[in-house]
Amino acid sequence: MNLNRRYPYLSHLGLLLLRLALGVIFVAHGWQKLSTMGHSATVAMFEQMNAPLPTVSAVYATWVELLGGLALIVGLGLPIAGLLLFLDMAGAFLFVHVGHGVFVTDGGFELVLALGAGSLALALLGGGRYGVDGLLSARRSGRTEVTA
Secondary structure (H helix, E strand, O other): OOOOHHHHHHHHHHHHHHHHHHHHHHHHHHHHHHHHOOOOHHHHHHOOOOOOOHHHHHHHHHHHHHHHHHHHHHHHHHHHHHHHHHHHHHHHHHHHHHHHHHOOHHHHOOHHHHHHHHHHHHHHHOOOOOOHHHHHHHHHHHHHHHHO
8 A cells, every 4th residue: 555645745755754753863963063073173084084185075074064964954955955965975974974884872974974965865855845945835826835
């Protein structure tokens, strides 16, 4: 039995839950880089990890994670936000985690893989009707309310 046929709002609810979960994680990591660690410490961390252009990379990661995470939470600009977050995680995967195996406890890539895949999925699928993009789409199409 296909639950989405019987309950069409479930896919939109699933996308909302995915957006909220990923968004909170990204905001937390961006906020950590911005306020807890600070710019200088974040740049130093990127230098220590041999990230290319550590100052640029640190600024990109901080602001994409913070603002992109907020965009996921409210469901705004998801094709762009999702792609930028995916690229952020692709960089973390390639330059930091790939050589350490899967498990995050060993410095591995499991978290960045999950965050990157989820971000790319949202970029490709959109965030569903329960977000700003969904509300704007409903208005453009002449619907007055967000329904399943």
